[in-house]
Amino acid sequence: MTTLADPLVRLDRISKHFGEGETRVDALRAVSLEVHPGEVVALLGPSGSGKTTLLNVIGCILDPSSGSMELDGELVLKDGAWLRRDLKRLRLDKIGFIFQFHNLIPFLDATDNVALVLQLAGADATTAHERAIGLLKYLEVDHRRQAMPAKLSGGEAQRVAIARALANKPRIILADEPTAALDSKRAAIVMDLLRRVAVEQQAAIIAVTHDEKIFDRFDRIFSLRDGWLESETNSLQTA
Amino acid sequence: MNLAYRDIRHNLGRFLLTCVGLGLLLGVVLAMIGIYRGLVVDALTIARAPGVDLWVVEANTRGPFAEASRIPGDLREAVARIAGVASAGSITYQTVESEHRGGKLRLYVIGYEPTRPGGPPEITEGRGIARSHYELVADRSTGLTLGDRIQLGRSTFSVVGLTRYQVNSGGDPAIYITLPDAQKLQFDLAPPAARVQLARGTSGSSRDTVNTVVARLQPNASPDAVAETVRRWKHLAAITQQAQELILTRSLVDRARRQIGLFTSLLLAVSAVIIALIIYTMTMEKLRQIATLKLIGAPDRTIVGMIVQQALALGFIGFGIGAMLIVSIKDYFPRRVVLEPDNVLALGFVVFAVCLAASGLGVRAALRIDPASALGG
Numbered sequence: 001m002t003t004l005a006d007p008l009v010r011l012d013r014i015s016k017h018f019g020e021g022e023t024r025v026d027a028l029r030a031v032s033l034e035v036h037p038g039e040v041v042a043l044l045g046p047s048g049s050g051k052t053t054l055l056n057v058i059g060c061i062l063d064p065s066s067g068s069m070e071l072d073g074e075l076v077l078k079d080g081a082w083l084r085r086d087l088k089r090l091r092l093d094k095i096g097f098i099f100q101f102h103n104l105i106p107f108l109d110a111t112d113n114v115a116l117v118l119q120l121a122g123a124d125a126t127t128a129h130e131r132a133i134g135l136l137k138y139l140e141v142d143h144r145r146q147a148m149p150a151k152l153s154g155g156e157a158q159r160v161a162i163a164r165a166l167a168n169k170p171r172i173i174l175a176d177e178p179t180a181a182l183d184s185k186r187a188a189i190v191m192d193l194l195r196r197v198a199v200e201q202q203a204a205i206i207a208v209t210h211d212e213k214i215f216d217r218f219d220r221i222f223s224l225r226d227g228w229l230e231s232e233t234n235s236l237q238t239a
Numbered sequence: 240m241n242l243a244y245r246d247i248r249h250n251l252g253r254f255l256l257t258c259v260g261l262g263l264l265l266g267v268v269l270a271m272i273g274i275y276r277g278l279v280v281d282a283l284t285i286a287r288a289p290g291v292d293l294w295v296v297e298a299n300t301r302g303p304f305a306e307a308s309r310i311p312g313d314l315r316e317a318v319a320r321i322a323g324v325a326s327a328g329s330i331t332y333q334t335v336e337s338e339h340r341g342g343k344l345r346l347y348v349i350g351y352e353p354t355r356p357g358g359p360p361e362i363t364e365g366r367g368i369a370r371s372h373y374e375l376v377a378d379r380s381t382g383l384t385l386g387d388r389i390q391l392g393r394s395t396f397s398v399v400g401l402t403r404y405q406v407n408s409g410g411d412p413a414i415y416i417t418l419p420d421a422q423k424l425q426f427d428l429a430p431p432a433a434r435v436q437l438a439r440g441t442s443g444s445s446r447d448t449v450n451t452v453v454a455r456l457q458p459n460a461s462p463d464a465v466a467e468t469v470r471r472w473k474h475l476a477a478i479t480q481q482a483q484e485l486i487l488t489r490s491l492v493d494r495a496r497r498q499i500g501l502f503t504s505l506l507l508a509v510s511a512v513i514i515a516l517i518i519y520t521m522t523m524e525k526l527r528q529i530a531t532l533k534l535i536g537a538p539d540r541t542i543v544g545m546i547v548q549q550a551l552a553l554g555f556i557g558f559g560i561g562a563m564l565i566v567s568i569k570d571y572f573p574r575r576v577v578l579e580p581d582n583v584l585a586l587g588f589v590v591f592a593v594c595l596a597a598s599g600l601g602v603r604a605a606l607r608i609d610p611a612s613a614l615g616g
Contacts, residue, residue, distance in 0.1 A: 052614060055614070056611045056614070059534070059611075061534060061609070061610045061611045062611060088533070088536045088537070088538060089536065090536075091534070091535065091536040092535065092536025093536075097534055097535060097613075097614075099531070099613065099614060100614075103527070103528075103531040103613055105242075105528055105531070105532070106249065106528065107242075107245045107246040107248070107249030107250070108240075108242075108245055112240060112245070115240065116240055116242075117535055117536075119240050120535070120536060120537050120538070120541065121536070125240065148249070164535070176614045
């Protein structure tokens with residue numbers, strides 16, 4: 001387990017290349033960073049800079065070529081090799097995902113979309129249902145608990161998606177363009193929610209974004225270019 | 240949480256419509272199997288009707304169904320006296336067309352001796368033939384009813400009994416009349432033609448000719464041994480019941496049987512491809528959801544379970560619809576559709592296997608999808 005001072009995410013010289021020889025593309029080059037509990041950080045960079053690749057590596061869905069990674073105090077990657085075989089379980093237990101287009105399961109209502117993650121982790125149906133409703137209340141969207149995703153507004157759907165990401169109390173939340181599909185007002189609400197989650201649950205939130213209107217909502221911003229971690233700034237500097 | 244059920248419930252109309260479409264297709268497959276079975280059963284019905292062990296026919300023929308056979312009617316007495324024969328009867332078979340209620344009626348006329356083997360296997364309504372002339376027992380599919388009168392040749396017959404499922408290999412419904420009436424129908428000429436024959440001096444020939452003499456054997460008698468005895472007479476052939484049925488299925492209806500069998504196989508193959516495509520398409524439409532499930536940590540068995548359960552539900556509901564459809568309309572087919580429980584079960588098993596194989600394609604696609612594809616726009 002981590003102490004308050006320990007980072008929840010620690011990357012040490014993570015590299016990832018695709019192809020070999022003349023076709024080789026270096027998507028990440030020796031990226032090292034740390035994200036601490038309660039922090040909301042952004043990965044910024046032009047298209048092809050490697051930010052989505054980095055998010056995929058942190059999410060344990062892409063094998064890096066080299067480097068090491070610690071998640072929630074556990075060394076899960078060493079010298080480019082996974083130390084855990086059950087990466088799905090690792091994701092289920094430690095990582096929550098928030099998507100650009102919320103990616104709610106269209107044939108499940110709002111409550112079941114959240115409860116599903118809990119049941120996948122082993123919770124019984126009643127417990128999962130109760131906790132799902134609790135999360136929807138926490139995110140102030142419980143009045144839409146029985147609505148199907150197609151009937152939810154963009155903001156409501158993103159809040160349900162955040163509830164789903166929080167279902168198993170993960171300490172690391174990865175967000176891929178979480179506000180890209182929202183207007184300014186709803187984007188601000190979603191970022192406030194993420195901030196609240198980070199502080200209250202002592203979680204680390206890492207978001208890939210191009211959305212300039214929310215830059216000031218991040219504690220730190222990591223800029224990537226051509227696979228290099230080019231700079232690390234705090235939001236005030238950027239704003 | 241059963242994801243397959245939730246998905247089906249969410250798209251219930253579309254799923255049911257797909258099931259109905261598949262059900263119609265499987266119904267056609269079942270109908271073809273039923274027609275195939277019906278063809279074989281129909282071919283055997285007339286041969287099984289007398290309930291005999293031996294068929295005595297003209298020498299060097301495989302009569303009376305596969306080839307023409309004409310033998311003297313009085314051979315019946317000679318056959319009856321052979322050791323091991325319990326009883327024997329003479330039979331004639333011929334096809335005639337008659338007028339009934341303003342329409343043409345094609346009939347398979349069986350002439351037999353009412354007190355001997357060769358008559359209808361059961362009377363479902365009315366009675367058997369009791370008078371020596373002008374009474375008949377008809378198959379229900381003729382459309383004749385008790386008391387109806389029908390002209391056959393130069394005589395008018397009354398329907399006194401009804402039987403069922405008695406048709407020849409061509410599907411023509413059978414009627415049973417007495418042997419003398421049948422011989423008269425077969426050999427009596429119209430008056431002008433009779434006068435011509437009389438003038439030629441040929442009218443004196445006997446008309447006591449039959450197509451076959453059938454024999455029931457005593458319980459301890461061997462059909463092959465008795466047949467061998469009959470063959471020794473040289474001018475006769477003897478066919479056991481088993482051999483007769485083989486001739487009918489392998490010779491008389493063989494081409495039609497193979498034709499329908501091949502068509503049924505093709506239909507089954509087409510159904511398999513369609514089922515596979517439906518299930519594959521259903522899976523492909525959910526790839527992004529599947530990627531999301533994989534990304535959030537759903538184990539493979541959850542995803543595989545969803546696809547396989549949906550495939551099986553589709554197959555079995557479709558099969559159920561198809562089976563119900565055919566069972567409810569099979570009696571309206573012009574020819575018999577025979578659906579034995581083992582045929583239905585066999586197709587059910589094939590559908591089960593096809594659904595499993597088809598879901599394998601979907602499962603393969605689902606397991607290969609990169610969870611990272613859930614990210615991004």
